[in-house]
Amino acid sequence: xxxxxxxxxxxxxxxxxxxxxxxxxxxxxxxxxxxxxxxxxxxxxxxxxxxxxxxxxxxxxxxxxxxxxxxxxxxxxxxxxxxxxxxxxxxxxxxxxxxxxxxxxxxxxxxxxxxxxxxxxxxxxxxxxxxxxxxxxxxxxxxxxxxxxxxxxxxxxxxxxxxxxxxxxxxxxxxxxxxxxxxxxxxxxxxxxxxxxxxxxxxxxxxxxxxxxxxxxxxxxxxxxxxxxxxxxxxxxxxxxxxxxxxxxxxxxxxxxxxxxxxxxxxxxxxxxxxxxxxxxxxxxxxxxxxxxxxxxxxxxxxxxxxxxxxxxxxxxxxxxx
Amino acid sequence: xxxxxxxxxxxxxxxxxxxxxxxxxxxxxxxxxxxxxxxxxxxxxxxxxxxxxxxxxxxxxxxxxxxxxxxxxxxxxxxxxxxxxxxxxxxxxxxxxxxxxxxxxxxxxxxxxxxxxxxxxxxxxxxxxxxxxxxxxxxxxxxxxxx
Amino acid sequence: xxxxxxxxxxxxxxxxxxxxxxxxxxxxxxxxxxxxxxxxxxxxxxxxxxxxxxxxxxxxxxxxxxxxxxxxxxxxxxxxxxxxxxxxxxxxxxxxxxxxxxxxxxxxxxxxxxxxxxxxxxxxxxxxxxxxxxxxxxxxxxxxxxxxxxxxxxxxxxxxxxxxxxxxxxxxxxxxxxxxxxxxxxxxxxxxxxxxxxxxxxxxxxxxxxxxxxxxxxxxxxxxxxxxxxxxxxxxxxxxxxxxxxxxxxxxxxxxxxxxxxxxxxxxxxxxxxxxxxxxxxxxxxxxxxxxxxxxxxxxxxxxxxxxxxxxxxxxxxxxxxxxxxxxxxxxxxxxxxxxxxxxxxxxxxxxxxxxxxxxxxxxxxxxxxxxxxxxxxxxxxxxxxxxxxxxxxxxxxxxxxxxxxxxxxxxxxxxxxxxxxxxxxxxxxxxxxxxxxxxxxxxxxxxxxxxxxxxxxxxxxxxxxxxxxxxxxxxxxxxxxxxxxxxxxxxxxxxxxxxxxxxxxxx
Numbered sequence: 001x002x003x004x005x006x007x008x009x010x011x012x013x014x015x016x017x018x019x020x021x022x023x024x025x026x027x028x029x030x031x032x033x034x035x036x037x038x039x040x041x042x043x044x045x046x047x048x049x050x051x052x053x054x055x056x057x058x059x060x061x062x063x064x065x066x067x068x069x070x071x072x073x074x075x076x077x078x079x080x081x082x083x084x085x086x087x088x089x090x091x092x093x094x095x096x097x098x099x100x101x102x103x104x105x106x107x108x109x110x111x112x113x114x115x116x117x118x119x120x121x122x123x124x125x126x127x128x129x130x131x132x133x134x135x136x137x138x139x140x141x142x143x144x145x146x147x148x149x150x151x152x153x154x155x156x157x158x159x160x161x162x163x164x165x166x167x168x169x170x171x172x173x174x175x176x177x178x179x180x181x182x183x184x185x186x187x188x189x190x191x192x193x194x195x196x197x198x199x200x201x202x203x204x205x206x207x208x209x210x211x212x213x214x215x216x217x218x219x220x221x222x223x224x225x226x227x228x229x230x231x232x233x234x235x236x237x238x239x240x241x242x243x244x245x246x247x248x249x250x251x252x253x254x255x256x257x258x259x260x261x262x263x264x265x266x267x268x269x270x271x272x273x274x275x276x277x278x279x280x281x282x283x284x285x286x287x288x289x290x291x292x293x294x295x296x297x298x299x300x301x302x303x304x305x306x307x308x309x310x311x312x313x314x315x316x317x318x319x320x321x322x
Numbered sequence: 323x324x325x326x327x328x329x330x331x332x333x334x335x336x337x338x339x340x341x342x343x344x345x346x347x348x349x350x351x352x353x354x355x356x357x358x359x360x361x362x363x364x365x366x367x368x369x370x371x372x373x374x375x376x377x378x379x380x381x382x383x384x385x386x387x388x389x390x391x392x393x394x395x396x397x398x399x400x401x402x403x404x405x406x407x408x409x410x411x412x413x414x415x416x417x418x419x420x421x422x423x424x425x426x427x428x429x430x431x432x433x434x435x436x437x438x439x440x441x442x443x444x445x446x447x448x449x450x451x452x453x454x455x456x457x458x459x460x461x462x463x464x465x466x467x468x469x
Numbered sequence: 470x471x472x473x474x475x476x477x478x479x480x481x482x483x484x485x486x487x488x489x490x491x492x493x494x495x496x497x498x499x500x501x502x503x504x505x506x507x508x509x510x511x512x513x514x515x516x517x518x519x520x521x522x523x524x525x526x527x528x529x530x531x532x533x534x535x536x537x538x539x540x541x542x543x544x545x546x547x548x549x550x551x552x553x554x555x556x557x558x559x560x561x562x563x564x565x566x567x568x569x570x571x572x573x574x575x576x577x578x579x580x581x582x583x584x585x586x587x588x589x590x591x592x593x594x595x596x597x598x599x600x601x602x603x604x605x606x607x608x609x610x611x612x613x614x615x616x617x618x619x620x621x622x623x624x625x626x627x628x629x630x631x632x633x634x635x636x637x638x639x640x641x642x643x644x645x646x647x648x649x650x651x652x653x654x655x656x657x658x659x660x661x662x663x664x665x666x667x668x669x670x671x672x673x674x675x676x677x678x679x680x681x682x683x684x685x686x687x688x689x690x691x692x693x694x695x696x697x698x699x700x701x702x703x704x705x706x707x708x709x710x711x712x713x714x715x716x717x718x719x720x721x722x723x724x725x726x727x728x729x730x731x732x733x734x735x736x737x738x739x740x741x742x743x744x745x746x747x748x749x750x751x752x753x754x755x756x757x758x759x760x761x762x763x764x765x766x767x768x769x770x771x772x773x774x775x776x777x778x779x780x781x782x783x784x785x786x787x788x789x790x791x792x793x794x795x796x797x798x799x800x801x802x803x804x805x806x807x808x809x810x811x812x813x814x815x816x817x818x819x820x821x822x823x824x825x826x827x828x829x830x831x832x833x834x835x836x837x838x839x840x841x842x843x844x845x846x847x848x849x850x851x852x853x854x855x856x857x858x859x860x861x862x863x864x865x866x867x868x869x870x871x872x873x874x875x876x877x878x879x880x881x882x883x884x885x886x887x888x889x890x891x892x893x894x895x896x897x898x899x900x901x902x903x904x905x906x907x908x909x910x911x912x913x914x915x916x917x918x919x920x921x922x923x924x925x926x927x928x929x930x931x932x933x934x935x936x937x938x939x940x941x942x943x944x945x946x947x948x949x950x951x952x953x954x955x956x957x958x959x960x961x962x963x964x965x966x967x968x969x970x971x972x973x974x975x976x977x
Contacts, residue, residue, distance in 0.1 A: 066673055102660060150927045157355065157658045183615075183923040184658060186813060186916075193817055199614035199927065330900055334642055341649055341664075348656075348663050355922050356930035359656040359663060362918040366652065370645035376638030385899050388695045395694045400892065403687070403867070407884035410875065423864035429694045431860040440861055448868055452523075452876075460872075 025057040028254075029088045031072030032065050039063060041089035041252045044284050045117070045275060052278060054271045069094050070103040077110045081257045084264040087114070092250040095304055096160050099311035100321050112260070113304040114268045116253030117276035118285050119293025120206040121226035122164045123236070125219040127196050135223040135242045138202060139172045146179035152191035152200035154209065156184040158320040161191075163311065164204045164225060164248050166318060171244040177318040192219060206250050207233070208289030225249070230291050251293050253300070269297030326385060331378030338374055342367035395429045402426065414463040415452075419445035472600060479827030482529055483835060491526070491534040492832055496839045499541015504549050504851050505862060509558030510542035510782075510799040511905070512685035516866065518678060518806050519873030528810045528825055533832040535806055539799055540592055540836045543742065543782045544844045547584045547775055548851055551577060560742035560778035563750040567763060567770030574766050579713045583768050584775040585844040586717060589837060590724045591776035595732045595783025596833045602736070603826075606791040607819040609940075613792070615924030616937050620944035622917040625794045625909060628737060628951035637956060639902045647910015648917070650675050657919055670882045677805050677911045679874055679883050683890025684897075684904045685802075686870045691895040693863050710848070713768070720772035723753045727776030734777070735784020735797070737951075742781035742797060749777025783833070790814050790826060794913070798905040804912060 026049065028042040039061070046059030064072040072088060080086050088111070098108040124135065132138045142149050153161030162182045169180065183200065185191045188209030195203040196218050203210075203219070207230055213219045214233065223239040224230055225248040239246045256268055275281050276294045285292065295303055315321050345363035388396075406422040424441025428434065453460050483492070502513035514535050521531040546561030551568035564584060571580040613621070626644040653664045654674030665671040730752060731745030753773040754763045763770045785797040793814040795801040807814050812825060819826050844851075874887050897904055928934035936942050 147929055156660070158660075181926055183926050184919075185923070189817055189821060190813065190815075193611060194614060197611040197614055326900065338645075344664055345652075348661055355658055356925040357922045359659050359661040362921065363649070363652045363663065366645055366648045370642060370649065373638045373642035373645055377636070377642065380636075380638070382636055382639075382901055385901065387899070392695045396691050396895075399690060399694055400888070403690075403888045403891070404885065406871065407881050407888060410871065410884070411881060419868055423868055426690060426694075426864045426867055427860045430863055431858070433860075436860065440864055444861075444864055444868060448865075448872070452872055 026055045026059045026085045026087065027062055027083075028059050029062050029064050029072050029076065029086065031069035031089065031094075032063065037091060037252065038069070038089035040288070041091070041254070042087075044281075045087075045089075045254065045272075048275045048278060048280055048284075049271060051280065052274060054274060068097055068102065070097070070106070073098075073103050073106055073111070076255075076257055077106060082259045083257050084260045087254045087256055087268065089252075090255050091252050092160050092248075092307075093155070094255070095308050096163070096311055099308045100158065100315045108304065108308045109258075111255040111258050112265055113301045114254050114256050114265065115272040115276075115294075115296030115300045116251035117272055117281065117294050117296070118253075118290040119226075119249035119251045120208050120289065121224050121230055121291055122161075122204065122248035122250065123207050123210050123221050123224050124165060124168070124202060124204050124239075125192070125195070125210055125214070125221045126202050127198065128218060128220055130201065130220065132202070132222065135168065135237075135239060135244060138222060139169060139174070139244070142169065142180065143172070143174050146176065147181065149202060150181040150183060150200040151202050151204055152183050152185055152194045153204045154185060154188035154191050154206075157182055158315065158318065159184065160248075160250060161188075161204045163314060165202070166314065167246045167248060168223075168225075168239060168244050170314070171239075171246045175317070195219065207291065211289050226291060249291070249293055251295075252290065253295075266297060269300075272296050325381045326387070327377055327381030331374050331376075331381065334374030334377060335371060338367045338370035341370065399426060399429050411461075412464065414461040415449050416445050416462050417464075419448065472604065475823060475827045476600065476831060478824065479829075479831030480834075482824050482828035483533060483831040488530055488533045488828075488832065489835065491530055492537045492835050493839055495534045495537025496541045496836055496843055499538035500545035500548075500840065500843060500851055501541075501854050502538065503542030503545025503558055503561075504855055505545075505857065506549050506553070506555045508689075508862075508866070509546070510539050511681075511802050512689065513542055514538055514799055514802045514806075515678070515681040515685050516869055516873060518802070518809070519682075519877050520869070521806075522809070523873070523876045528812055529828045531806065531810060532825065532829045535803065536829060536833055537836040537839075539803065540779075540782060540833065541840060542799075543592065543779045544585065544588045544840045545851065546778070547588065547771075548581065548848070549855060551580045551584065551771070552852065552855065560746050560781070561775075562743070563746045563774035563777075564771055566750065566774075567765070567767050570764070570766035571768070571771065576766070578710045579716060579768070580771050581848050582710060582712055582845055583716055583720060584771045585841065585848065587720070587724045587727070587772040587775040588779045588844065589841040591728045591731055591779035592783055592840075593834070593837050594728045595735065595780035596830065596837065598732050598780075599783050599786055599833070600830055603787050603791050604819060606787060607817075612938075612940055614938075615920045615927065616935050616941040617944065618920040619917060619924065619935060620941045620948065621792060621794055622913050622920070624944050624948040624951060625788075625913070626906060627948040635901060637952065639900070640906055641952075643897070643902050643904065643906035644910050647907040647912075648914040649910070650680070650907070651911045651914025652918075657915060658922055670880070674915070675886065675911060676877070676883060677908065678809065678877060679887045680890050680911050681802055681805060681908055682870045682874055683887040684894035684907060686866055687887060687891025688894030688898060688904075690863050690867055691891065692898065693859050710846070716768040720769045723749075723769040723773040724776040726752055726756075727773035728780040731777035731780030732784040735781035736787050742778040742785070745781030745784075746774035746778035749773040786833075790818060790829075793916075795909065798908070801905060801908050801912060805908075808912075 028046045030039040030042040032038045042061045046061055049055045050058050064075065076086065076088055095108060097103055098106065126132050126138070132141065138149065151165050155161040162184065166177050166180060185194060188205035191203045191205060192210065192213050194200045207224065210219065210221065211233065214221055221236040223242060224233065224236045225239050225246055227238070227240065227247055229236060229238055254272065256265065273296050342364055345360050345367060348360045348363070402422050402425045406418050409418040420441040423444040424437045427440040428437035449460065449462060499513065502508045503510065517535060517538060521534055526534065542558060543560070546556060546558040547564045547568065550556045550561040550564040551572050554565050554569040556562040556565055568580045568584065571577065651674070653671055655661070655672055656663055662672065727749035730748045731742070734745035734748055735742065750770060750773050753769050757763060757769070785795070785800045789795045789800040789804055793804065795804045804814060812818070812822065870887070871884060874883055894904055924934050936945065
């Protein structure tokens with residue numbers, strides 16, 4: 001773990017240089033380079049925490065890219081385990097990777113999951129001239145001949161986007177997951193392009209990636225994988241309403257180090273709830289295509305445990321992990 | 323004497339074989355796409371092997387290699403750069419930068435005073451630009467001295 | 470007109486005081502970088518990328534700054550060609566043939582003005598070409614699937630370096646080396662660790678910026694130490710700057726033909742600016758039919774190659790922006806910049822992020838006018854700067870490279886890797902192995918593999934998918950042709966004798 005300690009050292013150097021004086025400033029680690037979803041989470045939540053006077057000093061955002069969040073995870077677990085002034089951005093990708101043992105032996109119970117305050121519902125779309133009209137049509141076609149349908153998605157094989165159609169198929173009673181064809185592309189937009197071009201038959205992704213393409217009419221959404229229809233896109237039926245009991249939401253939230261006290265943990269949960277309830281956050285969600293999805297504190301912790309167990313079981317069935 | 327390109331071709335051939343062996347040992351998980359993680363590196367190794375044989379069989383004219391003095395100069399430069407990479411964090415920016423720039427200036431044109439001034443000037447001016455102009459978190463001196 | 474509306478929006482984005490300021494800085498720096506022998510557009514832009522990040526510039530600002538540097542280099546290269554008989558970068562090589570003789574005849578000022586105007590004509594018209602052609606190419610976006618992308622990458626590798634190296638085996642090896650290095654790290658599809666030797670630093674792969682700065686900038690230090698920094702003292706005085714209207718008029722045709730040839734050379738993936746200026750010069754020489762004074766100080770021999778290499782710079786942006794495949798060494802570096810900024814070039818760029826594309830194009834127009842002004846009336850400033858000695862320049866380049874890479878990752882491991890790439894770059898350059906395909910391989914390797922694997926997934930493992938569409942087949946034919954053609958062309962087109970340069974690698 002040489003790299004970790006060096007990064008830690010440098011993080012310290014950089015901090016000492018930039019914010020010397022405010023020793024109690026909260027730090028938010030975004031486990032990716034600037035510009036991505038985790039960076040967004042840190043910056044927006046960090047800003048609101050300060051604007052709503054929930055913390056005394058502006059939140060310091062540290063970007064710590066590497067191994068899909070694994071570098072930051074390892075660092076928090078091994079070097080910052082008791083730091084109550086540290087929050088770390090996380091999403092479904094974090095728990096999916098933990099469930100698939102992709103963080104070099106790290107497990108989901110080595111940190112505390114403090115809350116999610118927004119979600120990006122999963123969607124399954126097809127090109128506008130596709131023969132499939134409903135989610136049922138698509139599922140039946142795959143059941144008949146899996147080699148006829150290839151899904152495109154923005155995450156690597158085995159990632160969150162890959163799991164979405166598999167969960168739908170599982171709910172439909174199809175279990176020969178290895179036969180389902182999926183290609184991972186660099187982001188949802190590229191996956192949509194391949195689908196519009198007819199190279200793949202369907203695309204799975206997050207609502208925010210797809211909303212623009214739905215508005216422009218290039219693609220048709222067969223189903224949204226949330227509990228309720230998404231505001232603004234009420235015409236897209238949920239998978240549940242079509243008889244597939246599946247709910248997949250890419251949540252945006254935070255974890256904190258494991259060895260902080262329960263009071264400290266609950267304090268973070270309360271702060272997060274305050275942020276979630278604020279009008280500012282609702283505006284940010286609307287501007288960025290996020291749907292309300294608030295779970296904090298012990299409720300969130302329990303939900304994460306459940307999701308991790310479920311993802312782990314599914315990943316074993318697909319053969320991503322032994 | 324053996325032509326440089328013959329040696330080079332041989333090195334390429336051997337590297338390609340080693341690379342192929344490395345690709346062979348990649349552990350593939352259970353989930354496999356039709357190609358898997360090993361095939362593409364193997365293809366690259368095969369293409370590299372062909373290139374190596376091509377270079378080996380049809381060498382170009384001999385390049386103009388530098389003399390012993392230039393080799394020594396370059397070896398010193400390499401050592402200076404490596405040392406610089408290792409010292410820039412623990413020793414702070416100013417001292418390693420001054421030493422390294424002076425050394426490189428001297429290796430390009432061996433005039434002591436001129437090189438010393440280059441080293442000192444560059445380290446101070448660049449520090450000011452990087453730290454205050456670009457806002458990089460640089461330490462000027464060893465951390466021990468900074469308290 | 471959609472295009473005009475978009476362009477208008479682009480000017481709105483690019484004409485803020487701050488971006489304008491960045492464009493002027495970029496043009497100024499670029500002209501210096503281009504003029505200084507040993508620094509060219511690829512290493513100049515490479516060194517500045519980390520600094521653009523350190524300045525916390527956003528995507529458009531970084532692009533404005535660095536494309537200004539790029540265009541500035543294309544202008545600046547001619548200054549040392551004319552005054553020192555040393556090309557400031559490789560594309561400016563042809564300019565020495567008539568530029569230096571003109572300077573010796575006491576017409577250095579005229580040569581600088583004519584070449585400056587030719588540079589402006591070339592890059593202005595090719596930027597117009599970019600506006601017209603790029604959206605057309607972008608509209609075939611949805612026709613590109615796995616087979617087409619894979620063939621397109623093959624085309625880029627087959628042609629890049631083909632005309633700049635003398636040995637096809639060596640340029641193919643360079644591509645393999647780059648591809649091989651790209652494989653290091655976790656496999657995209659299965660997360661299998663490849664060639665990491667268990668070293669955690671390598672799990673995310675080799676950062677292409679580290680490779681670029683190492684191969685382009687650090688290797689330069691060794692080259693300079695080897696040559697003991699041959700002093701580049703100015704022997705030529707620039708007299709009074711007057712506009713030589715007569716010569717400009719006479720060389721107008723040469724500029725237009727040079728622009729056309731250069732633009733085409735730029736669009737072809739991999740051919741680049743050197744080919745553009747070479748073709749432009751050879752065409753003018755053959756048109757004159759031996760009646761001209763080519764090689765002895767003919768103004769047309771200055772105008773044509775300068776128009777050609779600047780036009781190629783604009784042309785090379787087209788495949789880079791629309792297909793994500795760079796047309797030259799410098800656009801490869803620009804591609805690295807875009808990827809680092811989370812902008813994926815490709816057909817969708819024009820619809821997804823129009824403000825980025827059109828802001829960039831608008832800033833290219835702005836840069837051209839700034840550069841015309843800097844390089845004709847104010848050219849004396851750069852003539853002065855040209856006397857910066859290597860013993861000062863090289864330590865500065867080194868330190869800027871180190872701090873730049875260090876500020877990106879804060880890891881001494883990356884610095885060591887950069888030095889290793891510097892040594893590798895020196896050896897490759899001595900052995901006449903082109904370095905640009907190495908960069909291209911590192912940049913595109915993973916994508917190329919991903920497209921192949923995606924295609925094979927869709928086709929259930931049938932390799933014939935590679936030739937499954939007319940576009941793909943066409944690209945394969947071009948690729949094979951591009952790889953084989955130089956072997957024959959080299960026999961037909963004998964290069965005219967040009968002064969030996971210290972910097973054989975600034976291929977663009």
